Amino acid sequence: MSEDYTPSLQQFMQRVGFSSFRALSQAAQVSEKQVRQLRRGEIAQMRLETLFKLSQALQVSVTDLLITFSELSTQPSAPSPQPSAHLQELADLKQEYKRLQDSLVQQKQEIWQEFQQSSLQILESLLLQLPTAAYAAQQNTQAPAVKLLPLLKPFDRLLQEWGVEQIAPVGAEVPYDPQLHQLMEGSADVGDRVRIRYTGYRQGDRLLYRAKVSPVAH
The missing domain is CATH 1.10.260 (434 Repressor (Amino-terminal Domain))
Known part of the structure; x- marks a missing residue:
């Protein structure tokens, strides 16, 4: 039983x-x-x-x-x-x-x-265009678009929580690296100064989008 x-x-x-x-x-x-x-x-x-x-x-x-x-x-334990x-x-x-x-x-x-x-693919155009638009608004504090900048903070927080970071902010001058940067015009050698026009992104060790850059005039 x-x-x-x-x-x-x-x-x-x-x-x-x-x-x-x-x-x-x-x-x-x-x-x-x-x-x-x-x-x-x-x-x-x-x-x-x-x-x-x-x-x-x-x-x-x-x-x-x-x-x-x-x-x-x-059951009682027994050696077996x-x-x-x-x-x-x-x-x-x-x-x-x-x-x-x-x-x-x-x-x-x-x-x-x-x-x-899949979410980042849907947001691709927003990811690439928004920082440039925000940079332009910051340069002209009288523009109506500047009032929208605080609304971008939740979006930035989401990217931070997902471990997605910008390669460099729009407007920054950095040494040219063809692995991270895509020239929009002109030419540049590795290490030449270039200006970020559209930021790129990476997530951890994985590159999502290269930043679009232009050479800095000497």
């Missing part, structure tokens, strides 16, 4: 305020049949995804569930030259849980990076 783990499950439920097994199944988005499997100690037969949902609802780790609701928890089938199943479940966690973290990072890149 299989072990009844209902009291153990009820203890976990009481800690987070579940008054019934139905409430637990609804919160975890699993079936009541799967909850009954846990109560009967049939954890080795349950899908890892189900255990993960239950662990989130009960606010415990999957490892805690495996230890609490496995038959190993009720070979691991038992239950012990191997437990080890496999732990390994699969770790793999799932790593996969979820990686997927989250990839989705976030894809969101940033």
Whole structure:
């Protein structure tokens, strides 16, 4: 006869305020049949995804569930030259849980990076044109556009949080670097002074857009 783990499950439920097994199944988005499997100690037969949902609802780790609701928890330990089938199943479940966690973290990072890149592509014209327009407004404080400059601060803050930075501000004079700069006119050798006319951007070690520059007259 299989072990009844209902009291153990009820203890976990009481800690987070579940008054019934139905409430637990609804919160975890699993079936009541799967909850009954846990109560009967049939954890080795349950899908890892189900255990993960239950662990989130009960606010415990999957490892805690495996230890609490496995038959190993009720058996006295005894030396054995070979691991038992239950012990191997437990080890496999732990390994699969770790793999799932790593996969979820990686997927989250990839989705976030894809969101940033698609957003930056949509904002491309704004990224390239806005700093030049703001620079022109700053040069003429009587122009109506200067009143719009404070509205750009949230945009600048967003770029900062995403790790996107300007190669150099518009109007700055810098040594010419063909890796970072694109000549709009004339010619220049590496190291010659050029003026930034449209700023470029990079994100970490990745170049997003080269800055557009013009040679500085000697």
